[in-house]
Amino acid sequence: MRDCIIIGGGVMGCLVGLRLRQAGVAVSILERAVPGAEASSAAAGILSPQAEAHHLGDALGLALASRELYPALAAELLELTGVDIGYRRSGVLQVALDEAGQLALGETAARQRALGLGVEALDGTAARELEPGLAATVRAALRFPHDGQLEPRTLTRALAIAARRAGCEILTGRLVHRVRSEAGAVAAVVTDEGELPCARVVVAAGSWSGLIGGLEDVGIDTTTVRPARGQLCELDARTPPLSHVVFGPGGYLVPRPDGRVICGSTLEFVGFDKAVTAGGLSAVLHSALALAPGLATAPVTATWSGLRPWAAGGRLLCGPTAIAGLSLATGHFRNGILLAPVSAELVVDHVLARPPRHVLPAPS
Numbered sequence: 001m002r003d004c005i006i007i008g009g010g011v012m013g014c015l016v017g018l019r020l021r022q023a024g025v026a027v028s029i030l031e032r033a034v035p036g037a038e039a040s041s042a043a044a045g046i047l048s049p050q051a052e053a054h055h056l057g058d059a060l061g062l063a064l065a066s067r068e069l070y071p072a073l074a075a076e077l078l079e080l081t082g083v084d085i086g087y088r089r090s091g092v093l094q095v096a097l098d099e100a101g102q103l104a105l106g107e108t109a110a111r112q113r114a115l116g117l118g119v120e121a122l123d124g125t126a127a128r129e130l131e132p133g134l135a136a137t138v139r140a141a142l143r144f145p146h147d148g149q150l151e152p153r154t155l156t157r158a159l160a161i162a163a164r165r166a167g168c169e170i171l172t173g174r175l176v177h178r179v180r181s182e183a184g185a186v187a188a189v190v191t192d193e194g195e196l197p198c199a200r201v202v203v204a205a206g207s208w209s210g211l212i213g214g215l216e217d218v219g220i221d222t223t224t225v226r227p228a229r230g231q232l233c234e235l236d237a238r239t240p241p242l243s244h245v246v247f248g249p250g251g252y253l254v255p256r257p258d259g260r261v262i263c264g265s266t267l268e269f270v271g272f273d274k275a276v277t278a279g280g281l282s283a284v285l286h287s288a289l290a291l292a293p294g295l296a297t298a299p300v301t302a303t304w305s306g307l308r309p310w311a312a313g314g315r316l317l318c319g320p321t322a323i324a325g326l327s328l329a330t331g332h333f334r335n336g337i338l339l340a341p342v343s344a345e346l347v348v349d350h351v352l353a354r355p356p357r358h359v360l361p362a363p364s
């Protein structure tokens, strides 16, 4: 008998599954493809609550807490699986290329210092002394020393291995059509291979969460959870041209220790279309070369896209619903890798009816 079914085997589903299993819950993860098939493997792997503070809004506190959980999670996954997820506290630079951008950086620094966060302000010369690969047009930068990065594909793989080893059942190629409730409580999930009875269900189906039937009564449908496409490109610089992750006005660069540089990203609401387009790549490369012109000679080694789960109002959908036994773990949009550890704690506390370790921001 299973105690809990998780729909979706991305970073959310696998980490929630691992944590529930470690708490003694019998868990099945139903994944229509394979674990990590979607956004979780497509991500750039930036862990930057501070560069993303504007997008995170009220969820900044959760994101900061989640960042602090990563060193222990990386060590735990290495011990459980032998897989190194590439977690590095590399620091993140947010740079300005014009006067308006420089003013905005000043405001960000003041706001974050008032919150007690670590921020270093650099002029253009100091930024280039730190990162000689930066463009001569960089006028100013903020350095967030506690932010970092990891390898999302490796993270997702390690989480799936750890979840399986802990005893989670992971059913691949298993499409969930709907969640069936009776008298206001979860009764079963309906899959392409029949119905599986279960009193506790966690929806972690990313951008596809709105397509699952039976969730309309808790406000989850294709208008409230939507895919936001992001296109990325990998360059091979052979030697890392930067040590920090760099955010500019139009995109970011994520330097890996082996010389790969991930350049991102577009943000497009084009339905479930995962195409990599000429316009998208052109925008990503234009922004990359504006930040680090020396990358112009680096070969393009990969391009891909993924679908970020956006929820109406930019809300995180983590935890209880009005249907007894039904929890949500989606809506993580552009920061789901960063937010995964804290989100898993939110969901697990709800499923196990434990006192919550975190508080989800109220919808504005």
Ligand SMILES: Cc1cc2nc3c(=O)[nH]c(=O)nc-3n(C[C@H](O)[C@H](O)[C@H](O)COP(=O)(O)OP(=O)(O)OC[C@H]3O[C@@H](n4cnc5c(N)ncnc54)[C@H](O)[C@@H]3O)c2cc1C
Pocket: 007, 008, 009, 010, 011, 012, 013, 030, 031, 032, 033, 034, 035, 036, 037, 038, 039, 040, 041, 042, 043, 044, 045, 046, 047, 174, 175, 176, 177, 204, 205, 206, 207, 208, 209, 212, 229, 230, 231, 232, 264, 265, 305, 306, 307, 308, 309, 329, 330, 331, 332, 333, 334, 335, 336, 337, 338, 339
């Ligand atoms: C281009 C890009 C760059 C990003 N960069 C970053 C970054 O640098 N840092 C960061 O923190 N975040 C980043 N993100 C966001 C992050 O990737 C997502 O927020 C996060 O991966 C969402 O995880 P998830 O498990 O909810 O969704 P997913 O990884 O999409 O997993 C959902 C899973 O559910 C399965 N599924 C769907 N429907 C069903 C069904 N009906 N039945 C069974 N299974 C189903 C899917 O096959 C999928 O495997 C990025 C995203 C993109 C696309």
